[in-house]
Amino acid sequence: MSWTRGSRLTPDRVAGTVLVLLALFAPLIFSEYWVATLLTQMLFLGIVAASLIFLSAYGGMVSLAQTAIYGVAGFALGNLTTNGNTKGLNLGWAEFPGIVVALGVALIVALVFGALSSRSYGIYFLMITLVLSVIANLFFGQVTSVSGFGGISGIPIPDFLSRTAHPDRLYFATLAVALIVYVALRYVARTPFGLTLQGIRDDPVRMSSLGYNVTLHRMLAFTFAGFIAAIGGILFVWWNAQIAPSTIGLSATIDVLVIAVIGGLYRLEGAWLGALVFVVINNYAPDIGFISERFHTLIGVIFLVIVLVSPNGLIGLWERATAGRRRTIPGDITQERGSAEPTPVG
Amino acid sequence: MGGSFASLAPGVDANWLLNSLVVVIIGGMGSLGGAAIGALLLGLTTNFAAAYLPADYTYYSIIFTFVLLAIVLAVRPLGLFGRPA
Numbered sequence: 001m002s003w004t005r006g007s008r009l010t011p012d013r014v015a016g017t018v019l020v021l022l023a024l025f026a027p028l029i030f031s032e033y034w035v036a037t038l039l040t041q042m043l044f045l046g047i048v049a050a051s052l053i054f055l056s057a058y059g060g061m062v063s064l065a066q067t068a069i070y071g072v073a074g075f076a077l078g079n080l081t082t083n084g085n086t087k088g089l090n091l092g093w094a095e096f097p098g099i100v101v102a103l104g105v106a107l108i109v110a111l112v113f114g115a116l117s118s119r120s121y122g123i124y125f126l127m128i129t130l131v132l133s134v135i136a137n138l139f140f141g142q143v144t145s146v147s148g149f150g151g152i153s154g155i156p157i158p159d160f161l162s163r164t165a166h167p168d169r170l171y172f173a174t175l176a177v178a179l180i181v182y183v184a185l186r187y188v189a190r191t192p193f194g195l196t197l198q199g200i201r202d203d204p205v206r207m208s209s210l211g212y213n214v215t216l217h218r219m220l221a222f223t224f225a226g227f228i229a230a231i232g233g234i235l236f237v238w239w240n241a242q243i244a245p246s247t248i249g250l251s252a253t254i255d256v257l258v259i260a261v262i263g264g265l266y267r268l269e270g271a272w273l274g275a276l277v278f279v280v281i282n283n284y285a286p287d288i289g290f291i292s293e294r295f296h297t298l299i300g301v302i303f304l305v306i307v308l309v310s311p312n313g314l315i316g317l318w319e320r321a322t323a324g325r326r327r328t329i330p331g332d333i334t335q336e337r338g339s340a341e342p343t344p345v346g
Numbered sequence: 347m348g349g350s351f352a353s354l355a356p357g358v359d360a361n362w363l364l365n366s367l368v369v370v371i372i373g374g375m376g377s378l379g380g381a382a383i384g385a386l387l388l389g390l391t392t393n394f395a396a397a398y399l400p401a402d403y404t405y406y407s408i409i410f411t412f413v414l415l416a417i418v419l420a421v422r423p424l425g426l427f428g429r430p431a
Contacts, residue, residue, distance in 0.1 A: 117419070121423070123371075127367070131416050132416060135412045138409045138412070139409065312375070
C-alpha cells in the first residue's frame with residue numbers, strides 16, 4: 001500500500017481506503033454498543049497483535065510476551081493514577097505524567113525481556129517469552145502491594161476521552177492510535193533497521209558474518225514491539241477501567257496468538273482482521289443457545305478451519321482472491337512481507 | 347508413577363505438560379541426560395523454594411520455577427545440554 005511506488009489502484013489500496021472510511025464513519029453506521037465495545041476492543045487488541053505480527057513477519061520471532069508487556073503498562077498506569085479505594089500503590093498522579101511513566105516502565109521491562117530472550121531462536125524463543133509472560137502474571141498475582149489477584153479497579157480516564165463526555169471519543173482516539181501504529185510499523189520495516197531485521201530473519205549467520213550485531217537488532221526489535229504492545233495496554237486500561245492478573249494470564253497470551261494467526265501471521269493488516277473476528281465471536285457465541293458454555297470449542301474449530309483452509313490466515317484468503325490482479329507473484333514472500341527494496345546482502 | 351503420588355483431576359494434564367516442557371527446555375532438546383538434570387533442578391527448586399522462603403512468601407515459590415528457566419535460557423539459549431541442530 002506504499003504510495004511511493006506509483007499511484008496504481010491495487011485491490012489492497014481500494015480495500016484499505018474503504019476500511020479506513022468505514023472505521024471513520026462507524027459511529028453513524030453501527031450501534032453505539034458495537035462502536036464503544038466491540039470495535040474499540042478490536043482496535044486495541046489489533047495493536048497488540050500487530051506488535052506480535054511485526055516481530056514474527058519481519059524478525060522471525062513469535063513472541064508470547066506481548067501480553068505481559070501490555071499488562072505491565074496497564075498495571076503501571078493503574079498504580080500511578082488511581083487514588084485510594086483500590087489495590088496497588090494509589091499514587092494519584094495526573095493522567096499524562098502517568099502515561100509517560102507507564103510507557104517508560106513498559107519500555108524498560110521490554111528491554112530486559114528482549115535482552116534475556118534475543119539470543120534464543122525458534123521454540124526456545126517461544127518458551128522463554130512464554131516463561132517471562134507467566135512470571136509477569138504470577139508477579140502481579142502474588143505481590144499484593146502492586147496488585148494482588150483481584151487487580152486494580154477504577155482507573156481514571158482523561159476527561160475529554162471519557163464515555164460520559166461523549167460515547168465515541170475513546171473509539172476515535174483508539175482508531176487514531178491504531179492508524180499511527182500501523183504506519184509506524186510499516187515505516188520501521190522499511191528503514192535500514194527494518195531491512196537488517198528481515199535479513200536476520202532469513203539468515204542470522206550470514207548477517208552476523210556481514211558484521212551486523214544480530215542479538216542487538218533482535219533485542220531492539222523486541223523492545224520496539226513491546227512499546228507498541230504497551231500502547232495497546234494503556235488503551236485497554238482506559239477502555240476497561242480495571243486490570244487484573246488474569247487479564248495477562250496464559251489464556252490471554254494464547255488469545256493474542258490466536259488473533260494473529262487467524263488474521264495472518266505475516267501481514268500487519270491481519271492483526272485487526274483477526275481481532276475483529278475474535279471479538280465478534282467472543283461476544284456473540286455465548287448467546288447462541290447450545291454453544292453458550294462451549295464457545296472455546298467454537299473458537300478452536302474456527303481456528304482449525306481457517307488454518308486448514310488458508311495457512312496464511314484471512315489475509316492469505318484475501319491475497320488469493322485478488323491474486324489474478326496483482327503485479328507480484330502471490331507466493332513471493334519478499335514482496336508480501338514488504339521488503340520490496342533489495343536487502344543489502346553484500 | 348506420578349499417579350501413585352499426586353492426585354488426578356481435569357486440568358492436571360496442562361500442569362504436567364507445562365512441567366515436562368520446562369524440564370525438557372532446561373535440559374536441552376534431544377538430550378536424555380539433560381532431561382534428568384532438568385527434572386532434578388525443577389523439583390529441587392520448587393520444593394526448596396517452598397520450604398525455605400519465609401512463611402509470608404511461600405506462594406512465590408512457583409515464580410522460582412520460571413525464574414530458573416529464564417536464567418538457564420538467558421545463559422545457555424539452547425538449554426543446558428542442547429546442541430544446535
